[in-house]
Amino acid sequence: MTLLVTGAAGFIGRAVCERLLASGQEVIGVDVFNAYYDPALKEARAATLTPHKGFKMVRMDIADTDAMAALVKNSGADCVIHLAAQAGVRHSIDNPFAYAHSNLTGHLSVLEACRHAPRLNHLIYASSSSVYGDRPLNGQGFSEHDPAIAPASLYAATKRSCELMSASYAHLYDLPQSGLRFFTVYGPWGRPDMAYYSFTREIMAGRPISVFGQGQMARDFTYVDDIVDGILGLIPCPPPGKGAERHQVYNIGDSQPVGLLKMIEILEQAIGIPAKKIFTDMQAGDVTATFADISKIAAVTGYRPTTPLEVGLPRFVEWYRHYTPDA
DSSP states (O other), X not given: OEEEEETTTSHHHHHHHHHHHHTTOEEEEEEOOOSSSOHHHHHHHHHTTTTSTTEEEEEOOTXXXXXXXXXXXXXXXXXXXXXXXXXXTTHHHHOHHHHIIIIIIHHHHHHHXXXXXXXXXXXXXXXXXXXXXXXXXXXXXXXXXXXXXXXXXXXXXXXXXXXXXXXXXXHHHOOOEEEEEEOOEESTTXXXXXXXXXXXXXXHTTOOEEEGGGGTOEEOOEEHHHHHHHHHHXXXXXXXXXXXXXXXXXXXXOSOOXXXXXXXXXXXXXXXXXXXXXXXXXXXXXXXXXOXXXXXXXXXXXXXXXXXXXXXXXXXXXXXXXXXXXX
């Protein structure tokens, strides 16, 4: 099987490519290596993939519609795993057009390329739990049946827009697609703008950390290996039926919301240094809490996360010390 993975030098993309290559698949990676955060981290991720037989990295912008169409067509890919996007809720406030380019034009470019691909039987793409907006927890996880009509950030609005575009392409062209609503992914090779990563950096440097939302926020932290399990489990499961039925969205999360202060406590224990905390209000675009109902994907693939935060965060800290030896 040949798979094409966009965002291959990204956090989740690298992990997906590595697992696919380890299982003997041929993988074509696509990434633009932009400077949203230090490109050196992206280069280091890519360097873990290039030694693998059967891997090819293509450096290009997915929003280049002609180049994307030619790549997908000529690759002979059976499945496209589309993970490339402009990430970051807060960054979208200051740089909105970057999100229109990468997330809207980029997603449309991938859709057009896939509908003309001769062998493609499944497009799997990244969405986000942010599409649910800022909702109080009621003891039950967010369900795919819940309305997603009040995005709290432009980033969330673009991800919901991608889902709607995909729904239209399924209706028009019978293009089989699975959209994945990720819930706060963390782990080795992660993104430096994520709280657990920046907290680790600041705690090790002896600097205070800003605890937003007065520490009252909660997240459904999901270890990256569990996310990869969910993605790979869906590859042989394109949605059946015709038209609109051929597009489905799935939550992928740990299904165990953890308070921000609890996460910091686990991080302090793993690092061996207490954090200096500055409590402050929530930032624009943030949501109070997230919590995934994963019953839908579990019914299709048997998906069950296996890595609690008490195990996953120390693994990240160990990786961070190795990757940043002067920390």
